[in-house]
Amino acid sequence: KAGVTQTPRYLIKTRGQQVTLSCSPISGHRSVSWYQQTPGQGLQFLFEYFSETQRNKGNFPGRFSGRQFSNSRSEMNVSTLELGDSALYLCASSLAPQTNGEQFFGPGTRLTVL
Amino acid sequence: QKEVEQNSGPLSVPEGAIASLNCTYSDRVSQSFFWYRQYSGKSPELIMSIYSNGDKEDGRFTAQLNKASQYVSLLIRDSQPSDSATYLCAVNGFFGNEKLTFGTGTRLTIIP
Numbered sequence: 001k002a003g004v005t006q007t008p009r010y011l012i013k014t015r016g017q018q019v020t021l022s023c024s025p026i027s028g029h030r031s032v033s034w035y036q037q038t039p040g041q042g043l044q045f046l047f048e049y050f051s052e053t054q055r056n057k058g059n060f061p062g063r064f065s066g067r068q069f070s071n072s073r074s075e076m077n078v079s080t081l082e083l084g085d086s087a088l089y090l091c092a093s094s095l096a097p098q099t100n101g102e103q104f105f106g107p108g109t110r111l112t113v114l
Numbered sequence: 115q116k117e118v119e120q121n122s123g124p125l126s127v128p129e130g131a132i133a134s135l136n137c138t139y140s141d142r143v144s145q146s147f148f149w150y151r152q153y154s155g156k157s158p159e160l161i162m163s164i165y166s167n168g169d170k171e172d173g174r175f176t177a178q179l180n181k182a183s184q185y186v187s188l189l190i191r192d193s194q195p196s197d198s199a200t201y202l203c204a205v206n207g208f209f210g211n212e213k214l215t216f217g218t219g220t221r222l223t224i225i226p
Binding site (some may be wrong): 033035041042043045048056078097101102103104105106107108 | 146147148156157158159160163202204206210213214215216217218219
């Protein structure tokens with residue numbers, strides 16, 4: 001069974017630009033969560049999607065948004081990039097929200113904002 | 115107060131000894147608890163889950179939960195150099211409002 005895939009793996013953007021990251025969950029998994037990981041803050045929850053609906057959202061500004069498609073694939077978008085958005089963005093999938101403690105993480109997208 | 119707190123370490127343990135990792139959480143209604151391991155440059159991977167008070171053993175790993183004290187720990191017996199990693203404690207919310215919150219992790223180094 002294929003694992004969680006994320007594209008692209010690396011991105012370099014400049015301040016003010018926007019970026020879209022993609023995540024394909026494990027087949028059969030319907031819940032997708034997104035996290036931002038930085039050395040100082042650790043793993044910070046961005047949002048979770050299930051059945052194309054956002055179930056939970058972390059404490060991030062509105063510049064961070066996401067969506068989920070009917071095939072459970074998910075995208076997250078960051079608009080008006082800031083230097084502080086440089087981080088590793090991780091996507092994780094689970095069967096359903098009730099089992100979202102047992103998550104499988106993708107390899108991440110490393111975003112660098114210059 | 116952070117929702118999930120861990121000692122950031124680094125924690126150094128001789129090979130073959132027991133490594134003890136601790137985690138406290140603030141939300142009393144938390145229902146489920148998890149330990150993830152993250153090797154440098156890699157993504158987190160789930161190694162243990164625990165849902166009720168007491169101990170849960172899986173190979174060399176034992177998770178311990180005390181809901182009254184809002185405390186969860188991970189013991190690694192017979193520590194191996196391959197156990198060197200950052201260990202993340204994660205806590206899930208109550209049924210119907212599941213939201214996984216991670217601690218900042220404890221960096222563990224096993225000394226050969």
